[in-house]
Amino acid sequence: MNLPHTQTPPVTTRRPLDRAALPAPVLDAEPELIDLYWAAWELAYDHVVTREGAPRSPYMDEGFDPDTIWIWDTCFMAHFCKYAPDLFPGVESFDNFYRPMYDAEPTTLRIHHPDNPPLFAWSEEEYVRHTGDLDRVRWLLRDKAYLQQHFAFMEATPAGSRFPHSNIATTVQRVPRGYLWEGVTSGMDNTPRAPIQGEHGTSGDILWFDVAAQQALSARSIARLARLIGADELAAEYDGHHARLVALVNDFWSAEHGSYFDRFAEEPYDFHRVRTPAVYWPLLAGACDAAQADALAAALADPKCFGGPVPWPSVARDDPEFRPDGMYWRGGVWIPVAYASARALADSGHQDLAHRASLDLIRHMARTWSSYSPATIWEAYSPTLPAPSTAKDDRTPVRPDFCGWSALAPISMLIEHILGFRVDALTRTVHYRRYLPGRTGIRNLRCGDTRVTMVADDTTLTVETDGPITLSLPDRDIPLTPGHHTLYGLFHDSLES
Structure with missing residues (x-):
């Protein structure tokens, strides 16, 4: 049985941040980006918290709700924590999911979406590349099999399942032609990918290609981690899962449009032609050939699509649902999606494009810091102005001090792509x-x-x-x-x- 949940806020780490323990970037021509880098670390340090009854404490709090945690927020935060693992508990925070979900351990935290994007394996692989900690890999794959269990959870859990560690039912469900899901669970809350009423008189249910790609990414990472510890049979098993999922993902590719699209879940399974940066998940998962990678690169270079002075709007600029003030996932620029996209492009041979877009994005964040009050780092950004994105009401700004995953651009994208x-x-x-x-x-x-x-x-x-x-x-x-x-x-x- 889980411990009772309370609204008591977690305790923030109060000792001063030791900057000498952090990497220190050098960029003489743009000191404002260096200032933003240090501000991101300071804000992120306020999100290193402790809580009584959490399986792992201290942990990284995403900055949304004091007693609730999200899988994809926490997985993305690990991608900057890897640069200072002694001070920022990145993969350690995953225990607050692994242990309640797979060891039935009591917790005072609620997992809001157990079927959030399944990014544990990718984040664990990236972490070991920085730390070299193969003992953790052995523990994950041999002692606990957490990553394999989570992969199976996404494959076999029926929609509507409820768990004592979660306050919301699952929505993902594997069906013969793909995966049913929905906007909030996918992380792209009010995305126009999820229509209320579909074409051809359908209910509007769609098959979401990004969860298939994220499962492919997980399979590839599990296979790579398994090889690091000599678990060749496990690696071969997950190579097989990866190949199967790559074939599935590419059923969502439109050669005519040079893009991935969701499909309606009922015959004739037509494309639901809404372009979002979710198209870069297949590229990150190793599902694309060179021509597909080039087409996705062209979409980021195109100012009518995902390019322009502020890259990576959450809906293509030429889509009728694009909102110039952001309106959350109807145009708002979300740093984690940009980070995954930049990594995908750089790893597929488009390093220069990833660099240029990352530089444009971080400059936009720095302009927002200097010209918009309060000076902080936001949950998401306007795709047109140096300002935060508007929320779902298209009026109020999104959450401030969101480090949280928005620290990814000033820290990780600066180091890796700038x-x-x-x-x-x-x-x-x-x-x-x-x-x-x-x-x-x-x-x-x-x-x-x-x-x-x-x-x-x-x-x-x-x-x-x-x-x-x-x-x-x-x-x-x-x-x-x-x-x-x-x-x-x-x-x-x-x-x-």
């Missing part, structure tokens, strides 16, 4: 792709138990590392011993100005 650093602690490799001229870089970046500082100018790259690493550039790999290194002649004249 400054160009990616870490793989399992191979002791720091990948570096320099995008901007002038003095740029990062100090105190963790690669497992190694700390690395890299600062570049237009002629040299200086590296300080307290352990051996491989510096992986786009055109070469350079093994580096512990100590100081000055490298010349690595860069070309093609950087953006």
